[in-house]
Each structure stands twice: as C-alpha cells, then as structure tokens.
Amino acid sequence: MIRCLAVDDEAYASDIIASFISKTPFLELVGTTTNAFEALNMVQNGLVDLVFLDIQMPELTGIQFMKICGDKCRVILTTAYPEYALDGFEFDVVDYLLKPISYERFYKAAQKAQQIISPAQVEIVTPPAPTSDFIFIKGDTKNKFIKVNYNEILYIEGLKNYVSVYTANQRIITYQSLRELETQLPQPPFYRVHKSYIISLDRIKMIDGNALYINDQSIPIGDTYREGFFKVIRESK
Known part of the structure; x- marks a missing residue:
C-alpha cells in the first residue's frame, strides 16, 4: 500500500482527494491537512510515501514544500492554475492534476505513482464502483x-x-x-x-x-x- 497525504489550504479540496484515495485499492490515506508545516513534519518523520499537494498555500507554497522535502516522498500536484505545471515538473513530480479533478484522472495519476513507488505490486485494475447509496x-x-x-x-x-x-x-x-x-x-x-x-x-x-x-x-x-x-x-x- 502507498501511504498518502492530501494537503490543500481549502479543507473541501483535500476532502475530495481523501475520498478518492480511500476508494483506490493500492492507496492508504494517512491524513489530510490544510497546514503545510504539519504535512512537512509528517513527511520528514517518514510517515508518507505520496503527497497530493496544492501549489498555492499561504504559509508555504507547494514549490517551497518540495524544495524542503527533497526525495523523502513523491508528489502529485493539485492546482487550479495550469501555468505552474512547468515549475512542478522541474521537481520530478509524478503528475499534475488540474482542478476540478475527476476520479478517472486521479486514478491515472495514482497508477503512475504506483509504478514508481511500488512497481512489483502494479496490476491493471478497474476503478472500483461506488458502494454507497448516497452522496x-x-x-x-x-x-x-x-x-x-x-x-x-x-x-x-x-x-x-x-x-x-x-x-x-x-x-x-x-x-x-x-x-x-x-x-x-x-x-x-x-x-x-x-x-x-x-x-x-x-x-x-x-x-x-x-x-x-x-x-x-x-x-x-x-x-x-x-x-x-x-x-x-x-x-x-
């Protein structure tokens, strides 16, 4: 399982990512946070393999976050601003998700992460169907x-x-x-x-x-x- 953290200064945005993580078989949600420094602490303590990271955050930008983290985890960027894509890929991010994010697009990015982080576990899996009867x-x-x-x-x-x-x-x-x-x-x-x-x-x-x-x-x-x-x-x- 790939341990994942959703980081976004808007709680609603991180909750969407969290729901996507929770229904993806090879991902494990270890937390969500609107505080970039809290996320940084979790990464530096070795608790996270993959971070879904918003670029524009008030205390610490996504770019600054990646500079500090180095190679301690892999990153998938999430943002509403396509102009930041090039900056992200300079840090060798796994993928770049443009908001609003669909589950289909999220799943493709997650599979890329799986190929990098846990290549021996990679298998072709159809995204699971919703199991609840409400939204x-x-x-x-x-x-x-x-x-x-x-x-x-x-x-x-x-x-x-x-x-x-x-x-x-x-x-x-x-x-x-x-x-x-x-x-x-x-x-x-x-x-x-x-x-x-x-x-x-x-x-x-x-x-x-x-x-x-x-x-x-x-x-x-x-x-x-x-x-x-x-x-x-x-x-x-």
Missing part, C-alpha cells in the same frame, strides 16, 4: 454538506458558475463542477446526456427525438452524447 453535496456555505440519496435525484443541471441538483422535493445549488459530480455518481443509473445535464435513467418518463422528459422537464440530448445514450437505452430493454 454528500457541498452546500452554499463553507463546511455545509447535504446528504442526498441517489434514488431521490431526478437530474443535475450545470450552469455557468454553479450546479443545480433537482430532486422531487427540492433544488440544491452547489459550486462543485458538473464533471466532479459525474465522477462521484454510479453509472448507471446516472448518465451524462448533454454538456449541461446528467440524468437518472430511472426517472425518464419519455424520449422524443432529441429530448427526454423527466416529470414535465424537457432535457436536450447533446450530439456528443446521443450515440452512447441510445446504446444504453437499447441495452436496458
């Missing part, structure tokens, strides 16, 4: 999370700066990205049918041409997603 959706204030059962979700709509999750009884607004939510939802029953929509196949009332209907809501089927969507529909008969 925690980040609310509209800091540290607010709303538990929603999968079977309550009708569809999810991505707008310019936020995402709306629709259930039969409420609309939940979250600042998570649509892609981030997509990686956390089981497929099926959830399926991306448009760049702006994820729907529950269980909730479809009717499909008519280039649109499907959930309750009275018409949802477009995008050109990019049409072939895959109708393949799923045919196979579900």
Whole structure:
C-alpha cells in the first residue's frame, strides 16, 4: 500500500482527494491537512510515501514544500492554475492534476505513482464502483454538506458558475463542477446526456427525438452524447 497525504489550504479540496484515495485499492490515506508545516513534519518523520499537494498555500507554497522535502516522498500536484505545471515538473513530480479533478484522472495519476513507488505490486485494475447509496453535496456555505440519496435525484443541471441538483422535493445549488459530480455518481443509473445535464435513467418518463422528459422537464440530448445514450437505452430493454 502507498501511504498518502492530501494537503490543500481549502479543507473541501483535500476532502475530495481523501475520498478518492480511500476508494483506490493500492492507496492508504494517512491524513489530510490544510497546514503545510504539519504535512512537512509528517513527511520528514517518514510517515508518507505520496503527497497530493496544492501549489498555492499561504504559509508555504507547494514549490517551497518540495524544495524542503527533497526525495523523502513523491508528489502529485493539485492546482487550479495550469501555468505552474512547468515549475512542478522541474521537481520530478509524478503528475499534475488540474482542478476540478475527476476520479478517472486521479486514478491515472495514482497508477503512475504506483509504478514508481511500488512497481512489483502494479496490476491493471478497474476503478472500483461506488458502494454507497448516497452522496454528500457541498452546500452554499463553507463546511455545509447535504446528504442526498441517489434514488431521490431526478437530474443535475450545470450552469455557468454553479450546479443545480433537482430532486422531487427540492433544488440544491452547489459550486462543485458538473464533471466532479459525474465522477462521484454510479453509472448507471446516472448518465451524462448533454454538456449541461446528467440524468437518472430511472426517472425518464419519455424520449422524443432529441429530448427526454423527466416529470414535465424537457432535457436536450447533446450530439456528443446521443450515440452512447441510445446504446444504453437499447441495452436496458
């Protein structure tokens, strides 16, 4: 097992990485922290093999962190700023993940780390499917999370700066990205049918041409997603 630490000055961001680590068979989560100095102490005490490290942190930047750590651990950088990629690779980082991070992209980076840190243990593994029947959706204030059962979700709509999750009884607004939510939802029953929509196949009332209907809501089927969507529909008969 590769011992992992998630470091980000935003607790929500490190919690996402932690959830990805926890469901990856060859990774072990040893902790999350928003304090770069706490993370540095854990690395220097030999408690960590791999750090998922945010570059922009107030007390100690990711670049400074790597300079101090040297070769005591391997690093996968996580950031919202692509311009730092070159700086990161000068320190021989394993990979560079651009936020928002999908589980698929995370898993590829983790496999790279496995090949470097534990090459004898490398095997081709399909990412595990979600085992829970609910999801925690980040609310509209800091540290607010709303538990929603999968079977309550009708569809999810991505707008310019936020995402709306629709259930039969409420609309939940979250600042998570649509892609981030997509990686956390089981497929099926959830399926991306448009760049702006994820729907529950269980909730479809009717499909008519280039649109499907959930309750009275018409949802477009995008050109990019049409072939895959109708393949799923045919196979579900």
